[in-house]
Amino acid sequence: MKTSEIKKLVEAFYNGETTIEEEKLLLSYFQGEDVAEELLKERDLFLDLYKSEPIDVPLHLEAKLGTLIDELAAKETVKVELKPASKKKYILRWAGSIAAGIAILITAGIYFNKQEKATTTPIAQTIDKTIDKADEQKIKEAQEALVLLSSKFNKGMDQLALVSTNLDKTNEILNKTFNRKKDKES
Amino acid sequence: MDAETFKKVFLPYHQKLYRIAYRIVQDTANAEDIVQETFIKLWNKKDELEQIENTEGFAIIIVRNTCLDYLRKAKNDYHTSYDTEIPESSSLSKQLEIQDDAAYVKDLINKLPDQQRQVIMMKHWDGYTDEEIENITGISSGNIRVILSRARKTIREQYSKIEQR
Numbered sequence: 001m002k003t004s005e006i007k008k009l010v011e012a013f014y015n016g017e018t019t020i021e022e023e024k025l026l027l028s029y030f031q032g033e034d035v036a037e038e039l040l041k042e043r044d045l046f047l048d049l050y051k052s053e054p055i056d057v058p059l060h061l062e063a064k065l066g067t068l069i070d071e072l073a074a075k076e077t078v079k080v081e082l083k084p085a086s087k088k089k090y091i092l093r094w095a096g097s098i099a100a101g102i103a104i105l106i107t108a109g110i111y112f113n114k115q116e117k118a119t120t121t122p123i124a125q126t127i128d129k130t131i132d133k134a135d136e137q138k139i140k141e142a143q144e145a146l147v148l149l150s151s152k153f154n155k156g157m158d159q160l161a162l163v164s165t166n167l168d169k170t171n172e173i174l175n176k177t178f179n180r181k182k183d184k185e186s
Numbered sequence: 187m188d189a190e191t192f193k194k195v196f197l198p199y200h201q202k203l204y205r206i207a208y209r210i211v212q213d214t215a216n217a218e219d220i221v222q223e224t225f226i227k228l229w230n231k232k233d234e235l236e237q238i239e240n241t242e243g244f245a246i247i248i249v250r251n252t253c254l255d256y257l258r259k260a261k262n263d264y265h266t267s268y269d270t271e272i273p274e275s276s277s278l279s280k281q282l283e284i285q286d287d288a289a290y291v292k293d294l295i296n297k298l299p300d301q302q303r304q305v306i307m308m309k310h311w312d313g314y315t316d317e318e319i320e321n322i323t324g325i326s327s328g329n330i331r332v333i334l335s336r337a338r339k340t341i342r343e344q345y346s347k348i349e350q351r
Binding site for chain 1: 204218291330338341345
């Protein structure tokens with residue numbers, strides 16, 4: 001490559017106008033042995049400009065970042081598990097109570113339905129039997145007998161009430177006599 | 187995106203992200219903190235990440251923004267703190283003490299304004315393309331060329347002054 005061309009490239013370099021390829025070209029030219037004498041000073045500076053200062057990445061950084069991510073993920077799963085779990089429980093409780101309510105209603109419904117069936121059939125049967133005209137007279141007689149029994153029972157009760165009032169009176173008299181005796185003794 | 191997938195995708199970028207952070211903030215401990223903060227930010231955005239094709243580019247933007255936030259904060263702290271000692275600018279005699287030319291050029295690069303220093307280091311030392319530097323720094327490619335030109339010319343000027351003495 002001609003020295004004049006290199007000179008042009010060097011000027012373009014300091015004007016910030018060179019492409020990566022052109023810069024690579026300059027670098028390989030200056031690193032080579034055939035550098036024109038008039039460009040030796042340019043060579044020294046150019047090569048110094050590219051003498052990089054390596055950045056050493058701390059060795060522990062990758063592991064540290066790995067742990068950091070695990071911690072962030074763990075924090076998040078705790079949050080995620082807690083919130084929806086409590087919501088789930090809440091919903092389950094509601095669903096449970098609703099289900100229980102429905103179950104009670106169904107069993108109650110079934111129970112009463114069965115009960116109704118069980119009671120209606122025998123009543124219907126007995127009604128059918130009692131409706132026989134032949135038995136009507138017997139029922140009347142039984143009813144009269146029951147009325148008689150109840151009136152007699154009431155009379156008996158009245159007499160019992162009388163007896164109990166008499167008993168009260170005799171008790172009062174007895175108490176009085178006892179109290180007198182006690183007074184005398186004291 | 188679960189933790190294992192996240193690790194598989196993003197952990198391999200950690201070296202590049204650290205180097206970028208170090209280039210911008212020029213401090214190992216802060217570069218490490220910034221990378222960690224970047225990973226936390228990425229994790230928090232993991233639901234959006236599944237739709238992003240260029241995950242590396244995305245991670246670079248996050249690390250750059252984290253660095254800029256750090257620098258902004260550091261600048262504010264610097265202004266509010268009265269105890270901070272203003273570093274002495276190294277005198278010409280000190281510069282002359284540097285016998286090794288390469289070390290001297292490095293010193294010149296380090297003394298450049300932030301943007302010029304970052305761009306020249308990324309371009310010369312890290313071998314990034316203009317497009318990559320644009321992604322990392324957010325500076326347009328046109329401006330990158332201007333910044334690069336200023337930085338190179340300044341170094342050449344300073345270098346020739348020493349050569350003349």
